[in-house]
Amino acid sequence: MGRREYGQDCSLASALDAVGERWSLLVVRELSLGPLRFSELARLVGSAPTDVLTKRLRDLEADGVVARRELKAPVSASVYELTELGRGLERPMIELARWGMELQRAEDVIGLSHSYLANAMRVILRPPAGASFDLGLRSEGQSYALRAREGWIQASRGSTGDPDLTLSGSPVEILAAIVLGPAGVPGLEVEGDAGLLDDLHGMVVLPQRLREEAQMLVESGALLVAAAESAA
Secondary structure, eight states: OOOOOOOOSOHHHHHHHHHOSTTHHHHHHHHTTOOBOHHHHHHHHOSOOHHHHHHHHHHHHHTTSEEEEEOOTTOOOEEEEEOHHHHTTHHHHHHHHHHHGGGOOGGGGTTOOGGGHHHHHHHHBOOOTTOOEEEEEEETTEEEEEEEETTEEEEEESOOSOOSEEEESOHHHHHHHHHHOSTTOTTOEEEEOHHHHHHHHTTBOOOHHHHHHHHHHHHHTHHHHHHHHHHO
């Protein structure tokens, strides 16, 4: 079965022809943090059937959004990565995710996987053009690096260099500390420039409704329960 297309002379329709199928943008989301093997991508994207994910990757390759690269010896494997064209999807993806927050509830993030954490931070933080910082995240045995320059945050898996600030904890603890401040957030570990944490709090873009719901979760103790369950 061929790919469904709109067949319209419209750039939005052309974009949706390329990345509007189910799972396609989630592939872009995961590859925005760096190259992945097929097995890794399948796990991180979620419950996409293998044959469907294979077809999505084939279509994204054909459109020049994704490229497959063979790793050098002694590793015998291939990885998928975003092309320059695919990298151009990152900013629209982040803005679409910000719009998507209007459809969420604060409690939706209680069970957030660490694999979503880095991009979640990119969504809720909007640094000013003059901001420059390197932020490290450690959660559930995984590390992520965020680098802010000229109003944009680039993110990757793994740790790089010597970050200005490193936050360690469950995903919900780290997000709560950014949105509401570290006071009352259990289990959060802060290394480096603690003043940067206050600066990050001022960069948060979040619907007021979600801020209020998040505050209620902290005050009700639901965050404590979630953090304990995550650590168990």
